[in-house]
Amino acid sequence: MQDNNRNLILAMVLSAIVMLVWSIFFAPEPAPPAQDAAQTSAQDGTAPASTPAGGPAAQVGTAPGTAPELAAETAANADPSAGAGRVKIESPSLAGTISLAGGRIDDLELTGYHETLDPKSPFVRLLSPTAKPALQAEGTPAAPGGDLQLAVQKPYYAVYGWMPGAGTDPALVPGPATVWQVESGATLAPGQPVTLLWDNGAGQIFRRTYELDDKFLFTVTQSVENTGTAPFSAAPYGILARHGKPDTQNFFVLHEGVVGMTDGKLLEQKYKKLPDLSPVAGEGPAELIDVKENGWIGFTDKYWMTTLAPAPGNPFTAVVKYAPGADIYQAETRMPMQTVAPGATGTSSSYLFAGAKVWETINSYQQTPGIDRFVDSIDWGWFYFLTKPIFRLLHWLHGFIGNMGWSIIGLTFILKLLVFPLARKSYISMAKMKELQPQMEAIKERTGDDRMKYQKEVMELYKREKVNPAAGCLPVLLQVPIFFSLYKVIFVTIELRHAPWLGWIRDLSAPDPSSLWNFFGLAPWAMPGQGSFLHSFTLPALAILLGISMWMQQRLNPAPADPAQKMIFAWMPWIFMFMLGGFASGLVLYWITNNTITIIQQYTIMSMHGHRPDLFGNIRSSLPARAKAGDKDGQKGGK
Numbered sequence: 198m199q200d201n202n203r204n205l206i207l208a209m210v211l212s213a214i215v216m217l218v219w220s221i222f223f224a225p226e227p228a229p230p231a232q233d234a235a236q237t238s239a240q241d242g243t244a245p246a247s248t249p250a251g252g253p254a255a256q257v258g259t260a261p262g263t264a265p266e267l268a269a270e271t272a273a274n275a276d277p278s279a280g281a282g283r284v285k286i287e288s289p290s291l292a293g294t295i296s297l298a299g300g301r302i303d304d305l306e307l308t309g310y311h312e313t314l315d316p317k318s319p320f321v322r323l324l325s326p327t328a329k330p331a332l333q334a335e336g337t338p339a340a341p342g343g344d345l346q347l348a349v350q351k352p353y354y355a356v357y358g359w360m361p362g363a364g365t366d367p368a369l370v371p372g373p374a375t376v377w378q379v380e381s382g383a384t385l386a387p388g389q390p391v392t393l394l395w396d397n398g399a400g401q402i403f404r405r406t407y408e409l410d411d412k413f414l415f416t417v418t419q420s421v422e423n424t425g426t427a428p429f430s431a432a433p434y435g436i437l438a439r440h441g442k443p444d445t446q447n448f449f450v451l452h453e454g455v456v457g458m459t460d461g462k463l464l465e466q467k468y469k470k471l472p473d474l475s476p477v478a479g480e481g482p483a484e485l486i487d488v489k490e491n492g493w494i495g496f497t498d499k500y501w502m503t504t505l506a507p508a509p510g511n512p513f514t515a516v517v518k519y520a521p522g523a524d525i526y527q528a529e530t531r532m533p534m535q536t537v538a539p540g541a542t543g544t545s546s547s548y549l550f551a552g553a554k555v556w557e558t559i560n561s562y563q564q565t566p567g568i569d570r571f572v573d574s575i576d577w578g579w580f581y582f583l584t585k586p587i588f589r590l591l592h593w594l595h596g597f598i599g600n601m602g603w604s605i606i607g608l609t610f611i612l613k614l615l616v617f618p619l620a621r622k623s624y625i626s627m628a629k630m631k632e633l634q635p636q637m638e639a640i641k642e643r644t645g646d647d648r649m650k651y652q653k654e655v656m657e658l659y660k661r662e663k664v665n666p667a668a669g670c671l672p673v674l675l676q677v678p679i680f681f682s683l684y685k686v687i688f689v690t691i692e693l694r695h696a697p698w699l700g701w702i703r704d705l706s707a708p709d710p711s712s713l714w715n716f717f718g719l720a721p722w723a724m725p726g727q728g729s730f731l732h733s734f735t736l737p738a739l740a741i742l743l744g745i746s747m748w749m750q751q752r753l754n755p756a757p758a759d760p761a762q763k764m765i766f767a768w769m770p771w772i773f774m775f776m777l778g779g780f781a782s783g784l785v786l787y788w789i790t791n792n793t794i795t796i797i798q799q800y801t802i803m804s805m806h807g808h809r810p811d812l813f814g815n816i817r818s819s820l821p822a823r824a825k826a827g828d829k830d831g832q833k834g835g836k
Contacts, residue, residue: 281376284391285384289411290552295385296326299373300393300405302415303327303354305551307501314695314703323501323551325350327440352440355503355549357405357417362430362534369397370431380404387411400425401537413552414562420544423537432534433545435505437495439526442468446499451689452576455517455528456502457494458569459486464494464515471519471526483518491569494528495550500691502574505530506548509567553691556592576689583682587612588690595692601705602698605783608683609790613798616675622665624799628806629664676791680784687783698786702739705783709737737778739785744774746792753799 281298286305293305305324312318359370371377375395382391390408397403401421408416423429445453445468455466464486466474474482488507494515495504507513507530516529530547537543548566552558554575563571577584590611594604613620636658644651659665687693693706701711713736747770777785803809 282379284379284382284393286409287384287386288409289387290413291409292320293324295391295407297377297379297393299356299358299375300371300377301326301354301356301373302407302549302551303352303356307553310500310553311695321501321553322350323503324353324355326354327352351443352438353443353503354438355505355551356436356438357419357434358436359403359419359421359431359433360531362432362536365430366399369399369401369429371395371397371403377405385409401429412555412558413550415549415551416546417549418544418546420542421535421537422542423539426539428536428538430534430536431543433532433547435530435547435549437503437505437528439496441524442526443498448688450578450685451499453498454496455494455526456497456504456574457492457515457517457528458571458573459488459492459494459515460490461569463570463573464517466517468526471517472521474517474519477518480516480518481520483516486515488513488515491567493548493550493568493571494530496526496528497554497574497576499689500553500694502550502552502554504528504550504574506550506568506571507532508546508548509569555691556588576685578682578685578689580678580682580685583678584685587679587682588686591686592692600698601693601696602702602783602786605698605705605787606790609787609794612679613791613794617798619675620795620798621802624802625806626665627799628803628808629662631808633658633662633664680788683787684781684784687781693781693783696783698782702782702786705786706781708779709739709782709785711738712736713738713741735778736774737782739782739789740774740778743777743785743789743792744770746789746796747773750792750796750799753796753803 281296283294283296283304286293286295286302290307290309291305292308293302295302296304303324303326306320306322308320310321312321356373358372358375361367361370377393377395380392380394382389385391385407387410390406392404392406395403401423404420404422406416406418406420408418417435419433421429421431443453452465452467454468455464455471457464466484472482474484477483477485489512491509492513492515493504493506494517495502497504505528512533514529514531516527516531518527518529519525520527532545532547535543535545548562548568550559550562550568550571556572556575559571559574562568577588587608591601591604591608594607595601598604598607637655640651640654640658644654687706694704696705697703698705702709751766751770777788800809
């Protein structure tokens with residue numbers, strides 16, 4: 198039994214190491230304090246820092262010596278409170294407005310998602326303007342006291358424009374202070390585009406057409422009609438701007454910040470890394486990447502994302518930058534310079550994704566209009582070769598079953614079936630190890646204290662009997678990447694957000710809300726606050742079931758004779774029960790199901806090979822001596 202116990206101890210130690218590493222590196226960091234600069238910018242209406250045209254990007258999207266009017270002082274004039282109107286956005290998935298000041302998309306809610314499980318809670322707000330004005334859609338009457346009061350939120354918006362070419366007066370191109378006119382369309386909706394117009398009075402007429410599908414994709418077409426007598430040079434651009442560092446999950450396992458694809462290369466930059474970018478002349482801390490054919494860039498949160506994507510096949514410069522003074526994070530796409538001849542029109546089309554990272558939706562955009570590798574905007578992690586197929590399988594099961602909790606259980610059965618050959622070999626090896634126990638005891642008596650000789654004869658015995666003592670650890674080792682991958686899927690994919698199972702489990706991406714502290718809701722007192730010392734002892738129902746399943750799995754084998762090992766084994770299930778109590782309930786549900794299947798498999802396979810585990814005998818032997826003595830007395834009394 199010595200090698201059998203060694204395998205079990207190794208398995209438990211490996212699991213303990215996994216959990217220890219998880220608790221050290223993957224635990225959430227404390228929320229950072231509110232940034233004064235961000236709050237200041239939210240109140241005073243600052244806008245993106247200047248986007249220079251010189252430097253490394255000049256050949257693609259800029260003209261030397263010119264810059265778009267995106268300074269903070271011009272944005273104050275572009276504030277909605279200055280009197281500019283708004284165009285309403287209305288679709289099955291989105292609601293908001295476009296400001297005619299700069300033509301900015303800066304007011305957007307996701308109408309399919311609430312902030313909490315309460316259906317009466319507010320919709321998730323994605324984009325917000327640079328102030329807290331009463332926003333009035335173009336052509337709609339004002340309500341008393343203002344028609345649409347936005348909640349206090351750090352400004353976050355998309356703005357488009359043109360950079361003047363060499364010899365072109367910057368006043369002749371539209372900037373964030375430019376007030377556009379509505380040329381056509383009243384409400385931006387699927388199948389109902391809106392076109393804005395601005396005439397610079399010098400022979401150039403600028404138009405910007407917005408189109409929207411029924412999900413989260415805007416198509417933005419910019420054009421300049423040159424009615425003058427001389428060629429006109431300008432370069433279109435798009436900017437996503439976030440004022441102040443947003444509130445993030447701060448999980449090591451989750452990427453939040455800049456995300457993009459540049460000619461097939463994934464780009465990821467966390468917010469805290471942007472101020473440390475190398476300074477670029479005229480840009481500040483920035484990174485500029487020339488994209489030859491396909492790419493996109495933007496900001497990603499855990500479940501939500503905004504990205505700029507030029508039409509596939511068009512070169513552009515992807516820019517990531519940080520404006521220290523205004524505390525603004527920016528992602529930009531700068532298109533090549535266009536020289537428009539008299540009587541001609543220059544155009545540029547691009548896409549803006551602003552919404553939830555639903556796999557089906559972003560995968561459809563990867564197909565049409567062909568946004569390159571758009572599904573990689575989901576943070577699949579290091580084990581992407583496992584997380585992607587695991588998610589696809591879970592997604593398919595959910596489409597078939599209709600309940601994400603039962604889908605996780607079904608996924609567990611399928612994963613156990615795939616690794617069943619390894620598990621079968623492991624349990625057969627354990628059965629053979631039991632058969633070899635008499636011979637191993639004989640070797641031990643014969644060799645005495647000579648450990649080298651004992652190990653040599655034991656290895657010869659294993660080789661002769663074709664037994665692999667390490668086979669019992671293979672299923673445990675395989676479970677580690679599967680566990681991490683499934684955790685990643687449950688944690689980052691929006692399909693698990695607010696997904697119910699049954700009863701009190703209404704959100705599989707969140708911890709089990711039940712608690713032993715108040716007897717699972719029967720007692721009148723409230724639970725301790727999260728982060729308090731007592732909160733660690735609340736013990737939800739799923740965590741208790743997990744501890745019991747791990748304890749039952751241990752009881753398939755006799756307790757080790759060594760007292761220290763026996764104590765470790767006795768405490769391990771309950772330690773894990775407390776450690777995993779705060780994990781996502783979907784992951785705990787997977788682990789309970791996995792343990793249950795393992796118990797059934799091991800019991801069945803070992804019984805088929807003549808070594809049925811003495812489950813109840815092992816349970817009795819693990820009880821305290823007083824309990825076992827009472828059990829014996831009861832047996833004698835029965836006789």
